[in-house]
Amino acid sequence: xxxxxxxxxxxxxxxxxxxxxxxxxxxxxxxxxxxxxxxxxxxxxxxxxxxxxxxxxxxxxxxxx
Numbered sequence: 812x813x814x815x816x817x818x819x820x821x822x823x824x825x826x827x828x829x830x831x832x833x834x835x836x837x838x839x840x841x842x843x844x845x846x847x848x849x850x851x852x853x854x855x856x857x858x859x860x861x862x863x864x865x866x867x868x869x870x871x872x873x874x875x876x
Contacts, residue, residue, distance in 0.1 A: 834842070
């Protein structure tokens with residue numbers, strides 16, 4: 812059982828060191844900016860939808876009260 816665990820750890824290490832291509836700093840920075848931009852845009856869309864829905868519901872409630 813311990814041989815399987817040790818073999819798994821060795822293979823994982825070998826894959827991380829020799830087979831994985833790590834992004835450069837520039838690629839990583841570009842990806843971070845993209846994710847941040849997309850998150851802000853999605854947050855703004857949700858905010859606008861929430862505000863519109865809130866106004867519609869206030870109108871509906873005022874009509875029935």
